[in-house]
Structures are given as structure tokens and as C-alpha cells.
Amino acid sequence: MVVKQVKHWLVARANAARWRSIQDWAExxxxxxxxxxxxxxxxxxxxxxxxxxxxxxxGLSQRSxxxxxxxxxxxxxxxxxxxQFMVLCRTLMENLERAVFEAYTDTLKTRVDTDTPEEMRWLVMFPKFNNASSQILRQRYGIVGVTKDxxxxxxxxxxxxxxVQASQDLLPEGHPFVLMCxxxxxxxxxxMGEADLPKLQGLVRLLECAARAAMRLNGRVADAGAWPTTTSIAFTPSTRPGDVY
Structure with a gap:
């Protein structure tokens, strides 16, 4: 027990030094x-x-x-x-679509159940948006949402x-990535294999950008009344207490 505690303390101390720049930035x-x-x-x-x-x-990944x-x-x-929208790496989208197809055709299931993450369910449930004005957006990302408009x-x-800017360096081609509203x-x-401050800062800016874009739509949806609802709202997320999602 003492050896385990000492080892834990050494690991925590070493990682604290590695992440010092991130801690300083956060504070x-x-x-x-x-x-x-x-x-x-x-x-x-x-x-x-x-x-x-x-x-x-x-930390350790919560997604396979x-x-x-x-x-x-x-x-x-x-x-x-x-x-409800999602943009993800196109390579990842194709892999997830293949996994969904294989899982539910092999077992003769006709629906996507609550054990499947939203990322996979939405690829089945929502229409794809393939008309982005940017060719890079169309080539590098898959985009789905509650309605195409x-x-x-x-x-x-x-x-x-x-x-598009992130695709040049922050999110290289094929790098697994999911952004959801x-x-x-x-x-x-x-x-993210190693916690890296510049990458973390860049991804925070991307998240905040997505939030601002969604907030601009928020009033439009509320004022228009009931938009088409989706069955995904009824699902209970399969996460542990304290998880981001």
C-alpha cells in the first residue's frame, strides 16, 4: 500500500510539472x-x-x-x-457509419439503441449537409443536423x-474529431496523445466559435415555435457522473 501511494504521488507530481503551463493558462x-x-x-x-x-x-478516452x-x-x-448538429472528421464518419451498418445488420436489429453513442445514432437519424460553400469543408468533414437549413x-x-483553418494544422486529415450541439x-x-497548451487553446476557440454560431440561431428557433423534434432527445446519455458527455 505504501509503495502504491508513493508511486501515485510521484506520477501526480511529474504530471503537475508537465501540465504547469496549462494550469497557469487556466488560472x-x-x-x-x-x-x-x-x-x-x-x-x-x-x-x-x-x-x-x-x-x-x-485523460483516458471514453470512446472506442x-x-x-x-x-x-x-x-x-x-x-x-x-x-442538434454535428461535424466530425470525414474519415471518422465513414468508419462509424461502417460500424453501425455492420453491428445492426449482423444482429438483424432494426433500430439504434441507447447503448450506442449519439455520434453514431445521429449518422443514421439526421440528414447530411453536403452543400457547404467551402470545398475543404465538404472534403474534410461530415456534417449532419436536425434539418439541412x-x-x-x-x-x-x-x-x-x-x-477550414483548423484543417490546416490543428485537425490534420484523418485526425478523430467530433463537435456537437x-x-x-x-x-x-x-x-490527444499528450496534453498540449497551444492545441488546447485552439480547440477552445473552435468550441467557442461553434457556441456563438449556435446562439445566433437560438432566437430564430425559439421565435419560430416548434421545429421538427427528434427521437434522440428521448435517449438518456450513457455517461458517468462528472463526464463532459
């Missing part, structure tokens, strides 16, 4: 930085962030399609629940430009 933003209990990951919580409270986690460690983030903006309004403009919040999840 400069008025956020709280804490290590996970095992000392192998960290959590950043910025309760007063703009455009909404921000939660950042880095992201090997190793991942960065996951949530920005709470209180959006209309019918605002709303999805297009979300992805075009500032967010689309940010995704659901349950009133914006979520981002991506593979």
Missing part, C-alpha cells in the same frame, strides 16, 4: 485546474467563461473510436433543445471558416 482565465484522482489526467472548470461555463477534461487519451470539452450556453446556417460563416450545450471530443 489566468479565472478557471480551476485539478488533477484526476489517479493523477493521469486533469480537469479545468471555468464557471464564469464567455459565451458560457466551460469544462475541459483530458478514440484510442489512448482524449480531450473533451463542454460549453454550457442554454440553447433550444431542438438545435438549420445545419447550413450553423456551419456557414464564422464556424465554417474556423473549421445537443442538450442546449456545445461539446467537442478529439484524440
Amino acid at each position: 489566468a482565465r479565472g478557471a480551476e485546474f485539478t488533477q484526476t484522482r489517479d493523477g493521469l489526467g486533469f480537469l479545468v472548470e471555468a464557471r464564469q467563461a464567455v459565451p458560457g461555463p466551460l469544462r475541459i477534461e483530458w 473510436y478514440l484510442p489512448g487519451t482524449e480531450l473533451r470539452m463542454r460549453c454550457e450556453v442554454g440553447l433550444h433543445p431542438d438545435l 438549420l445545419t447550413g446556417a450553423w456551419i456557414e460563416g464564422e464556424l465554417g471558416e474556423a473549421l 445537443m442538450r442546449g450545450n456545445i461539446y467537442l471530443r478529439t484524440e
Whole structure:
């Protein structure tokens, strides 16, 4: 027991030094930085962030399609629940579509059940938006949403430009990445082998950009009354307490 405790302390101390720049950045933003209990990951919580409270986690992946460690983030903006969109790496989209097809044809299932992550369910449930004005957007990302009109309004403009820019360095071709608007919040999840401050900052900016784009649509949805709802709202997310999503 003593040896285990000493080993844990050494790991936590070493990682604290590795993540010092991230801790300094978080605290400069008025956020709280804490290590996970095992000392192998960290959590950043910025309760007063703009455009909404921000939660950042880095640690072991919670998704089978992201090997190793991942960065996951949530920005709470209180959006209309019918605002449901997703943009993801096109290679990942094709892999997930193949996995869904194989899983549910091999077992003769005719529906996607609640054990399947939203990322996979939405590829079956929602229409794809294939008319992005940018060729890079069309080539590098898969885009789906509750309606094509709303999805297009979300992805075009500032967010689309940010995704195109990110494809040049932050999100190289084939790098697993998912950005979602659901349950009133914006979520981002991506593979990240080592916690890297510049990449983390870039992804936070992308998340915030997606949040602003969704907030611009929020009033439009609320004023128009009932947009088409989706069965995904009825699903209960399969996450553990404290998870980003």
C-alpha cells in the first residue's frame, strides 16, 4: 500500500510539472485546474467563461473510436433543445457509419439503441449537409443536423471558416474529431496523445466559435415555435457522473 501511494504521488507530481503551463493558462482565465484522482489526467472548470461555463477534461478516452487519451470539452450556453448538429472528421464518419451498418445488420436489429453513442445514432437519424460553400469543408468533414437549413446556417460563416483553418494544422486529415450541439450545450471530443497548451487553446476557440454560431440561431428557433423534434432527445446519455458527455 505504501509503495502504491508513493508511486501515485510521484506520477501526480511529474504530471503537475508537465501540465504547469496549462494550469497557469487556466488560472489566468479565472478557471480551476485539478488533477484526476489517479493523477493521469486533469480537469479545468471555468464557471464564469464567455459565451458560457466551460469544462475541459483530458485523460483516458471514453470512446472506442478514440484510442489512448482524449480531450473533451463542454460549453454550457442554454440553447433550444431542438438545435442538434454535428461535424466530425470525414474519415471518422465513414468508419462509424461502417460500424453501425455492420453491428445492426449482423444482429438483424432494426433500430439504434441507447447503448450506442449519439455520434453514431445521429449518422443514421439526421440528414447530411453536403452543400457547404467551402470545398475543404465538404472534403474534410461530415456534417449532419436536425434539418439541412438549420445545419447550413450553423456551419456557414464564422464556424465554417474556423473549421477550414483548423484543417490546416490543428485537425490534420484523418485526425478523430467530433463537435456537437445537443442538450442546449456545445461539446467537442478529439484524440490527444499528450496534453498540449497551444492545441488546447485552439480547440477552445473552435468550441467557442461553434457556441456563438449556435446562439445566433437560438432566437430564430425559439421565435419560430416548434421545429421538427427528434427521437434522440428521448435517449438518456450513457455517461458517468462528472463526464463532459
